[in-house]
Amino acid sequence: MNHATIMCDMDRPIEPGHFSTCEAGLEKHIVGCCSVDFPVAAVLPAGGSGERTGLSTPKQFCTFLNRPLISYTIQTFERVPWIQSIVVVVAKESLDLMMDIVHRFHHTKVLVVHGGSTRHRSIFNGVCALSKREDGTALVKPKVVIIHDAVRPFVEEDFLLKITMAAKEQGAAGAIRPLVSTVIAATSEGYLDHSLERTKYKASEMPQGFLYDVIYKAYLSCSESDFEFGTECLHLVLRYCGTNAKLIEGPPTLWKVTYKRDLAAAESIVKGTLSESACVVAGGSKRAAELARVLQKSMGVLGMEVDVISDLIGDNAKSLSSKWNFILISMNIHSLSEVEKTLSMLEDADRALLHPVVIIWVHLKSLEDDSSVNEERAAMMDLASGAKLRNVLVYGIQLHHSKEAQLWERSVERLTEISSALIRDRTPALIGQLLQA
Amino acid sequence: MNHATIMCDMDRPIEPGHFSTCEAGLEKHIVGCCSVDFPVAAVLPAGGSGERTGLSTPKQFCTFLNRPLISYTIQTFERVPWIQSIVVVVAKESLDLMMDIVHRFHHTKVLVVHGGSTRHRSIFNGVCALSKREDGTALVKPKVVIIHDAVRPFVEEDFLLKITMAAKEQGAAGAIRPLVSTVIAATSEGYLDHSLERTKYKASEMPQGFLYDVIYKAYLSCSESDFEFGTECLHLVLRYCGTNAKLIEGPPTLWKVTYKRDLAAAESIVKGTLSESACVVAGGSKRAAELARVLQKSMGVLGMEVDVISDLIGDNAKSLSSKWNFILISMNIHSLSEVEKTLSMLEDADRALLHPVVIIWVHLKSLEDDSSVNEERAAMMDLASGAKLRNVLVYGIQLHHSKEAQLWERSVERLTEISSALIRDRTPALIGQLLQA
Numbered sequence: 001m002n003h004a005t006i007m008c009d010m011d012r013p014i015e016p017g018h019f020s021t022c023e024a025g026l027e028k029h030i031v032g033c034c035s036v037d038f039p040v041a042a043v044l045p046a047g048g049s050g051e052r053t054g055l056s057t058p059k060q061f062c063t064f065l066n067r068p069l070i071s072y073t074i075q076t077f078e079r080v081p082w083i084q085s086i087v088v089v090v091a092k093e094s095l096d097l098m099m100d101i102v103h104r105f106h107h108t109k110v111l112v113v114h115g116g117s118t119r120h121r122s123i124f125n126g127v128c129a130l131s132k133r134e135d136g137t138a139l140v141k142p143k144v145v146i147i148h149d150a151v152r153p154f155v156e157e158d159f160l161l162k163i164t165m166a167a168k169e170q171g172a173a174g175a176i177r178p179l180v181s182t183v184i185a186a187t188s189e190g191y192l193d194h195s196l197e198r199t200k201y202k203a204s205e206m207p208q209g210f211l212y213d214v215i216y217k218a219y220l221s222c223s224e225s226d227f228e229f230g231t232e233c234l235h236l237v238l239r240y241c242g243t244n245a246k247l248i249e250g251p252p253t254l255w256k257v258t259y260k261r262d263l264a265a266a267e268s269i270v271k272g273t274l275s276e277s278a279c280v281v282a283g284g285s286k287r288a289a290e291l292a293r294v295l296q297k298s299m300g301v302l303g304m305e306v307d308v309i310s311d312l313i314g315d316n317a318k319s320l321s322s323k324w325n326f327i328l329i330s331m332n333i334h335s336l337s338e339v340e341k342t343l344s345m346l347e348d349a350d351r352a353l354l355h356p357v358v359i360i361w362v363h364l365k366s367l368e369d370d371s372s373v374n375e376e377r378a379a380m381m382d383l384a385s386g387a388k389l390r391n392v393l394v395y396g397i398q399l400h401h402s403k404e405a406q407l408w409e410r411s412v413e414r415l416t417e418i419s420s421a422l423i424r425d426r427t428p429a430l431i432g433q434l435l436q437a
Numbered sequence: 438m439n440h441a442t443i444m445c446d447m448d449r450p451i452e453p454g455h456f457s458t459c460e461a462g463l464e465k466h467i468v469g470c471c472s473v474d475f476p477v478a479a480v481l482p483a484g485g486s487g488e489r490t491g492l493s494t495p496k497q498f499c500t501f502l503n504r505p506l507i508s509y510t511i512q513t514f515e516r517v518p519w520i521q522s523i524v525v526v527v528a529k530e531s532l533d534l535m536m537d538i539v540h541r542f543h544h545t546k547v548l549v550v551h552g553g554s555t556r557h558r559s560i561f562n563g564v565c566a567l568s569k570r571e572d573g574t575a576l577v578k579p580k581v582v583i584i585h586d587a588v589r590p591f592v593e594e595d596f597l598l599k600i601t602m603a604a605k606e607q608g609a610a611g612a613i614r615p616l617v618s619t620v621i622a623a624t625s626e627g628y629l630d631h632s633l634e635r636t637k638y639k640a641s642e643m644p645q646g647f648l649y650d651v652i653y654k655a656y657l658s659c660s661e662s663d664f665e666f667g668t669e670c671l672h673l674v675l676r677y678c679g680t681n682a683k684l685i686e687g688p689p690t691l692w693k694v695t696y697k698r699d700l701a702a703a704e705s706i707v708k709g710t711l712s713e714s715a716c717v718v719a720g721g722s723k724r725a726a727e728l729a730r731v732l733q734k735s736m737g738v739l740g741m742e743v744d745v746i747s748d749l750i751g752d753n754a755k756s757l758s759s760k761w762n763f764i765l766i767s768m769n770i771h772s773l774s775e776v777e778k779t780l781s782m783l784e785d786a787d788r789a790l791l792h793p794v795v796i797i798w799v800h801l802k803s804l805e806d807d808s809s810v811n812e813e814r815a816a817m818m819d820l821a822s823g824a825k826l827r828n829v830l831v832y833g834i835q836l837h838h839s840k841e842a843q844l845w846e847r848s849v850e851r852l853t854e855i856s857s858a859l860i861r862d863r864t865p866a867l868i869g870q871l872l873q874a
Contacts, residue, residue: 174629176621180695181640182669183620183633184613184684191681192611195641195669196620203618204632232619232632244628247621252696258617259689261702268701377873414866421866429851429858433872436814 036082040164041142042207043126044077046070046098046150047091047115059257060150061097064267065356065426066391069257070098071105072153072270075354077146078109080157082164084142088150089115089126106353120227120236123147124219130212141212144168147233148207153266154253155207162248167209172237172245174209175254176202202247205254208233214241274355275423277305278325281312283338287401288329291364291412295327298416304423312345320349325358325423336361336379339394343387352391358423359387362415363398363434377434384432395422395430399437411437473519475580477601479644480563481514483507483535483587484528484552496694497587498534501704502793502863503828506694507535508542509590509707512791515546517594519601521579525587526552526563543790557664557673560584561656567649578649581605584670585644590703591690592644599685604646609674609682611646612691613639639684642691645670651678711792712860714742715762718749720775724838725766728801728849732764735853741860749782757786762795762860773798773816776831780824789828795860796824799852800835800871814871821869832859832867836874848874 046060060070070088077086086107090098092114102110113129115122131141144167146160159175166173179201185193214237221240222230230236237243257266278299282292289310296306307323309316319326328338339361351357361380384394399415402408415437422430483497497507507525514523523544527535529551539547550566552559568578581604583597596612603610616638622630651674658677659667667673674680694703715736719729726747733743744760746753756763765775776798788794798817821831834855839845852874859867 170628176623177618179620180693181614181642183616183638184641184669184671185638186613186684187681190684191607192671192675192684195672196638198668201620201622201633204621205618231635232621234621234629235632238629244624247623247627247629255696255698256617259692261692261706264705265698265702268705269698381873417866421864425862425864427858427862427864429854430867430872433870435867435870435872436818 036161036164038143038168039140040083040144040146041085041087041130042077042083042146042148043087043089043123043130044070044073044148044150045089045115045119045122045126047089047094047119047122048151058094059263061094061101062263064263065270067105067354068101069153069263069266070150071101071107071354072266073148073150074102074107074110075105076153076155077148077160078107080160083109083146083160084140085109085111085130087111087113087126087129089113089122091115106350116227118228120219120222120230120233123233124227127212127215127219131216143212144209145212145215146207146209147215149256151257152206152254153257154255154269156251156253159248159250159254160207163207163209166246166248167211170246171214171241171243172208172210172234174234174245174247175205175207175250176247177205177250177252177254179203202249204232204234205250205256207254208245210237214243217241218243270355271424271426274324274426275304275420277307277323278327278419278423279319279323280306280308280327280329281338281342282308282310282329283331284310285331288331288364291362292327292329294412295416295419298412299420302416302420304420312342317345320345320351324355325360327360327362327419329362329364331364331366335363336376336383339383343383343390343392343394346392347390355391356426356428357392358426359392359394360419360422361394361396362419362437363396365398365400367400367402380434381432388428388431393422393426393428393431396432396434397437398434473598473601475605476577477520477581477583478522478524478567478579479514479520479583479585480524480526480560480567481507481510481585481587482526482552482556482559482563484526484531484556484559485588495531496700498531498538499700501700502707504542504791505538506590506700506703507587508538508544508791509703510585510587511539511544511547512542513590513592514585514597515544517597520546520583520597521577522546522548522567524548524550524563524566526550526559528552543787553664555665557656557659557667557670560670561664564649564652564656568653580649581646582649582652583644583646584652586693588694589643589691590694591692591706593688593690596685596687596691597644600644600646603683603685604648607683608651608678608680609645609647609671611671611682611684612642612644612687613684614642614687614689614691616640639686641669641671642687642693644691645682647674651680654678655680707792708861708863711761711863712741712857714744714760715764715856715860716756716760717743717745717764717766718775718779719745719747719766720768721747722768725768725801728799729764729766731849732853732856735849736857739853739857741857749779754782757782757788761792762797764797764799764856766799766801768801768803772800773813773820776820780820780827780829780831783829784827792828793863793865794829795863796829796831797856797859798831798833799856799874800833802835802837804837804839817871818869825865825868830859830863830865830868833869833871834874835871 061068077083086109098112116125144164163173179198182195184195187193218236218240222236234245280292282289292308296308299306380396387394399411418435498505514520523546535549553562581601600610619632621632624630655673655677659673671682717729719726729745733745736743817833824831836848855872
């Protein structure tokens, strides 16, 4: 009942900024100079109550850009081709919510199981779930298990690889980071006793990787007290299996979403990634093509890489699966049909499943064009309201073509600013507006 | 040359959510049950290069909402009435920039001095600057010095008080926080040696407080090696003055802006504070007053506390110095003059010096009113462009009064969403727009 199919999803659009090292169809995945020719699985303990965020929802289920944090973490693991399955361990009362998330965001490698009363019991449940099905038949037991927090969504594939390879060779491996603060020991009366020499100590972070047999044996052997109070898997395998974990320094992106402010930080990272590039569709008109070129340059100055194409047909249709932002330039008041067409292409490509896509419809009016905009406005709002339900944010910008250089430059400047802000902020409240550049 | 006047600024508008415990004119400041009847100063080392943010600007000078991070931290200390002076220690090459910040944001308690080659030398420079003027004459030496990082802007007055009182009584006091990660010791080959028992250790944070004579003596006595490699002031006073610092657990708000993502988090915290409440000015019309009441309720549901007043005259003018957001409802197309009036009152009150103020002009049109909006649009954009230079963000929203209940409800809902988003996001690119609700 509470498990989803396990399969490798090669067609999933890849996050901008991440490049798949997957060669579809190959059993062996070549990543850099290493090859992962053994089964790997991940366990994501997600049973925390998230007291520290200061929010009522546990932080792994907090939502930004229409998606709960845990789905971002799952996505990070799903797009790694050499990870076969992901066990998410949640509290009993969150099982339905978690299954709903798995279905809603089409997560295909995920198995959801319920947790135990402590972190270690939950991880052990997750580890056990990897070697048996609910009906008791055996699964392909992974060689290496990666354990990772559900609230560290930004771990990168190359680091997961390092941990995996080290775990295979050494039996266990864990991420470390330099200490941010000096660590001190306090006397029982609350006074400074001594401070630790900072260079000798490290912060132990996630992910950690283990040979399946090592972590399984450690949990089988460990005491009730370990299950109850232990915090470090690395410590357990050292104690019960004599395995000294290899420590690997990880990047700052391993950081854990802990407080409410971290959710804002996570949102800003995702928004930053989504607004790295845009695609301007200029249509057939010369004037529109000129504006597209100017926009390409001015948005480039603001750090956004802009492709200019004339349409979304043939080879150009590739943009639909690589860009998160589309600027459609049009000379024609009736050209909302272009927006509609783009919308339905995005829907066919299932593009907006994981991230909201932005469409900015730029209406370049000739000076003579003094048509009333009221009808246009209403049509735009209707269109945008419908699109929002499909996770596409549609905005409109109008500008008048002007022969007066200064006026025109001012308009283009404003067009650049507004477009950049709409793409960066992705504010749902402003959809369907016709802004003036 | 590089020092600003030192005085207590009682009239500075207080941050929303913070309540001044200052009783202007009293020598002794009563805060809770404790009294600070001795001179207190702060030293903010701000010489860091900010490598970890991944930005070229040192993080203390990174800007959000038009103001550099360090100015937020200075403001936090300036509004504490019992702190007499704040020494900011910066690298030589940042002296001009820092002086410019002090002048631009009217910081009045600040003395800027240049730092040394290490953190400890910089702090010592700051400490020394508190006991002598540039011309060699003596200042009133503080009894207690608080040392705080320039990149921890959210420390609260009550915590500064705790540190100050403990420092006065014990000679030294420092903030601690529970460890976020397990701390482990690595072997020289990079393997796990052992992990520390988490409950026995704490992260040492800022602020720290010292009797002036204690910290001064510690620095006079300490070795070159301490100046070069030492990280903990608490350690120095223990070693050279035999002073065991009192450790006080602080709130998560002590957190240090370290990475680029932390700047986004800091910005979201400030934006959150600025959008806690708004003031709706409804004018004399009954219809506008009704809309104001509805808006008050609907924005309340979204967590924003909304006051409704009829004008900004007399007692109502108090809102000008307590609110950061104004919604002016008007039935008249020519009523941009109301916006202008509000703008000039805000300017007189120097309200937008530290934070951008938002004015939303809501034009409630009757059904018959089908006036062309082009002129209105241009006037609005001009007005908003001028206001932006004064750190006031002006936006417009139009809605038609409708007798059809469903249409009207939809309009009010959209008005609520748009207003909330404009107040929360404070996007400069969208000023001067006339949005449709």
